[in-house]
Amino acid sequence: MQRIFDGHNDVLLRLWRKGDVAGRHFIDGDGEGHLDLPRARAGGLRGGFFAVYVPGNLAALAALVGDEDDGSVVDLPHTGPVDASDARRVTLEQAGILLRMARENPGDFRVCTTVAEIEAAEAAGAMAAIFHVEGAEAIGPDLGGLEVLHAAGLRSLGPVWSRPNAFGVGIPFRFPGDPDEGPGLTPAGRELVRACNRLGILFDLSHLNAAGFRDVAALSDKPLVATHSNAHALAPASRNLTDAQLDAIAESRGVVGLNYAVGFLRADGRRVSDTGLATMVRHLDHLLARLGEDGVALGSDFDGALIPREIGDVAGLPALVGAMRQAGYGEALVEKICWGNWIGVLRRTLAAGG
Numbered sequence: 001m002q003r004i005f006d007g008h009n010d011v012l013l014r015l016w017r018k019g020d021v022a023g024r025h026f027i028d029g030d031g032e033g034h035l036d037l038p039r040a041r042a043g044g045l046r047g048g049f050f051a052v053y054v055p056g057n058l059a060a061l062a063a064l065v066g067d068e069d070d071g072s073v074v075d076l077p078h079t080g081p082v083d084a085s086d087a088r089r090v091t092l093e094q095a096g097i098l099l100r101m102a103r104e105n106p107g108d109f110r111v112c113t114t115v116a117e118i119e120a121a122e123a124a125g126a127m128a129a130i131f132h133v134e135g136a137e138a139i140g141p142d143l144g145g146l147e148v149l150h151a152a153g154l155r156s157l158g159p160v161w162s163r164p165n166a167f168g169v170g171i172p173f174r175f176p177g178d179p180d181e182g183p184g185l186t187p188a189g190r191e192l193v194r195a196c197n198r199l200g201i202l203f204d205l206s207h208l209n210a211a212g213f214r215d216v217a218a219l220s221d222k223p224l225v226a227t228h229s230n231a232h233a234l235a236p237a238s239r240n241l242t243d244a245q246l247d248a249i250a251e252s253r254g255v256v257g258l259n260y261a262v263g264f265l266r267a268d269g270r271r272v273s274d275t276g277l278a279t280m281v282r283h284l285d286h287l288l289a290r291l292g293e294d295g296v297a298l299g300s301d302f303d304g305a306l307i308p309r310e311i312g313d314v315a316g317l318p319a320l321v322g323a324m325r326q327a328g329y330g331e332a333l334v335e336k337i338c339w340g341n342w343i344g345v346l347r348r349t350l351a352a353g354g
Helices: 011-018 024-027 037-043 058-065 084-104 114-122 142-152 186-198 210-219 244-251 277-291 312-326 331-350
Strands: 003-009 044-053 109-111 127-134 154-158 255-258 296-298
Touching: 003 024, 003 255, 003 296, 011 084, 011 142, 037 044, 037 084, 037 312, 044 084, 058 296, 084 109, 084 127, 084 142, 109 210, 114 127, 114 331, 127 296, 142 154, 142 186, 154 296, 186 210, 210 244, 244 255, 244 277, 255 331, 277 296, 296 331, 312 331
Parallel strands: 003 044, 044 127, 109 127, 127 154, 255 296
Antiparallel strands: none
16 A cells, blocks of 8 residues: 655644543544544555644634535635634643653654654554644744744644734635735744754745745745645635745745645635545646656645545545556656655755754
């Protein structure tokens, strides 16, 4: 079975909302949502970025991640900033779930801080997890929290979710929409880029607006990465990347992970799970044309989006792999998209910090 490394999931949010501080629903398998360990093994998923995310407006969140297959188009303005103390509490609680799963189940689940650790986990049959934070509100503009989280294993950070904070502006969910909305990074945001470069923390651009993206591109000496984004030229959602952004990522030897959210895949932006795998392959084709074979990966958004019915959940990943092969992708390219390109960009990014 094809091994897969994935750029984004929100299973920690699901476990946190259930009050599952030990992550047993994931480790043992509860059959809920998109992702647990038994289904991951069945689908070939052997590693990925596990996101800590602080929900602000829960009603707005439900509109995005609910399972309503109603054909609607998501149009969600900024939900407003989250309280810093709440952000710190929720971030630590979700990080605690991640770290406890690793401590109590070392044969099954490991938090990895280097490529060597990822490769060792994969060889041992354990899930290799990258600790990711989506939205840096818990860190604070003085960046004191960054050192603490890095010491706890943080190796990937999205400075914003789709809302403003002390570091920059996240792009709201619009369809059709232009990602070039709002100002660039704040002074604290610029310092955050420099600190992540110094520590060897991947800086995720998936929710950042275009002005912020340009600022990161000008400041960063690491590859530009969008862990879960698609092509704006094919689906003009504000969350998708323009060709100019894709070209900048390619120039930096960066990577984009294909997002499975149907509203970011479809040309009409509609939330319809009956969205064929050919639509996903079209995005892969476009990303490959702009980024090259070393710049395209997978970023599912499992447990954070409505995804195509033909995949269904993580156990359905072989269907996507089969669609790539049917489209004429050779085995070497499939291996790069499914595994090698994430490993490559992590090797280029984490070297300075571990």
